[in-house]
Amino acid sequence: MRLHGNGIVAQSGGPTAVINNSVYGVIREWQKTDGFGTLFGGLHGIKGILQEDFINLSAQQSSVIEGLRYTPGAALGSCRHKLKEEEYATLLQIFKKRNIRFFFYVGGNDSMDTANKVHRLAMKENFDLKVIGVPKTIDNDLPFTDHCPGYGSAAKYVATTVMETGIDLKDLLSSNKVTILEAMGRNTGWLAAAAALAKRDEDDVPHLIYLPEKPFKRERFLADVEHCYRKIGHVYVVVSEGVTDENGCYLSADSCRDAFGHAKLGGIADALKTMVEQELRLKVRSNVLGTTQRAAMHYASRTDADEACLVGREAVRLAAQEMSGLMVTLVREDKRDYLTTPGCVELRRVANTEKKFPLDWITEAGNFVTSRFLDYARPLIAGEIQVPTKNGLPDYVRLRLGEVKTKVS
């Protein structure tokens, strides 16, 4: 007989443009499923759950729930928190007290580790709890899934921005000859690679892309920039924030501040800017998009949003089938006519591992990506989202967190 209990969904780690679509998927599928109890939203991830900061998601207006489909950020709030050993026990006590039998955690690598540990502790204590991880990250570095919800939208935004600022660079004959754009992505180059989608012709931007998967060589980089400048007259460089030198040292980390022989306050874009200006005497503009990459719902990918919703729905379906300790995955069924279906993988296999950008998708020269990557990424950025506007700006929704907050005494 199927479990009848309450559920909780929470969000963790850096938000994405479409992470709320996953919460939407969980809510709507939960509502469709017979016999389930109350679905709580845990505020600010595991951190809020520990403080019993819940809201009753059923008490939210349906129009606000619908608005999650076009609202960026983590509507339930998010956190970066590594649970201590004793906090796992506290968490389980709270779940027991509230008869929470379903835990849906939307997050990246670290969150899957947390979810896995909760799952294992529940098993150990013989508490019937279904734990399902819902993947999200703009970094696209979760293993076992073809790609991660959140990546497509960030990729679309980065490629669009590179295309637009590339037009600006090409059109304006000025002293700025080089643009360097710094892309997020931690230790993997997926997001920086997405800039390649902007290129239509040989001389088009971006001209050079550097990923963390290949050690960064200063002399090689300067030669690349110079070669490109001589050939085209301007150079557009995209570099991943996680690029390291041959000693594995982050170019942008504070510990490496003297790597180029000078104090460095900014990130890698500024380091490379200084390098090009000093060595090649070319004027450089650096664009550091920062959190815009994971927040730009105004030009998010329809495909990505739909898939983020799909993995949320699938999490509830798996739990309803008495499954636990799993993360939902996306399986690319058809490469030609892009089609994905949801799959799953054990949380323990995902926890704390990273999917690197394949080395054979990087060109031999180490400064661009191959067409295999483009074939992989192109479907992920397809389609746009119509965001309602008010006074000329996106009219995003907000969950009412205060009014319906439940605090257990």
Add this chain to the structure above:
Amino acid sequence: MRLHGNGIVAQSGGPTAVINNSVYGVIREWQKTDGFGTLFGGLHGIKGILQEDFINLSAQQSSVIEGLRYTPGAALGSCRHKLKEEEYATLLQIFKKRNIRFFFYVGGNDSMDTANKVHRLAMKENFDLKVIGVPKTIDNDLPFTDHCPGYGSAAKYVATTVMETGIDLKDLLSSNKVTILEAMGRNTGWLAAAAALAKRDEDDVPHLIYLPEKPFKRERFLADVEHCYRKIGHVYVVVSEGVTDENGCYLSADSCRDAFGHAKLGGIADALKTMVEQELRLKVRSNVLGTTQRAAMHYASRTDADEACLVGREAVRLAAQEMSGLMVTLVREDKRDYLTTPGCVELRRVANTEKKFPLDWITEAGNFVTSRFLDYARPLIAGEIQVPTKNGLPDYVRLRLGEVKTKVS
């Protein structure tokens, strides 16, 4: 009897998302006007005209001309070039040789100075040339016009980005407590001020805005950030790149690199980031949007695009009425039901002058803007542009520059 001759249109200075709309307006109005000759496009502004790098705009496909309405950058190419005395004479010789009797120059302050000098030289030499300046700048700093085409789109983009990254900041409980966004705008604060449009409630982002019109005071700034942090728990700061200290020294300029007692490679955002991290021990993320602000057609303002087109059309109408030495302006006829009509002003009055952000639109504390600015700016960002897409990215057009280029032997 009306002049029958050829015309030339060119673009100058930093591009905007909608500057091509002005070229579109010139082309379409030119085509409607009886008896006009060939309309040339001067490539890369005055610099290309000097080299007789022209294209025949009538020879372009109509679909490409239509595409200018949704394509950012300067489709004809742009430049930053200050004409030398002898180059003015060369320019006029070229105009005479090609029977160019109409010169439409789309640009900002510097370009209006150039246009004015061309106009004066033509008068002096008794060469019948109609010179009309078409305003464009994201900085919104041209005088005598209610606002400048290009500003509305940049304002919309900045406000949207602040709204979205503000949601990210608020939602994620992490070590990053402060976000600092650096806005363009040279010596005026119009674009940084536009971030205020994102604010809906009192505690909403942005919390603090600093404009170049008020001297920046370090202690005051730190107190503002600390106060806001204690009250709200996170702080979103928007700062104009042109902010100066009480000695009028740019905080971001190289000459001021030691203003805060340390080496500084980045712009003002990085300088403030270091200041907050060192003095308040709060972790800061800085977003430097760079040229995205003037290139983001994917979320440009419909109103702005339409007005950019309008001023282009009006330039041709004025010239057809035998007017010269003028810049088109936008006149706000009705403040309540936003309505603008085109006006004009003598180029000599515009040349090299800047319209500062009004001091009485800045709050007394010097860290935000008043509702009078919001009333002014809100209509300018209204409406969106449907940009066609291809493979999930904007499908911008390109003028065929090579094929139809005319080089006089």
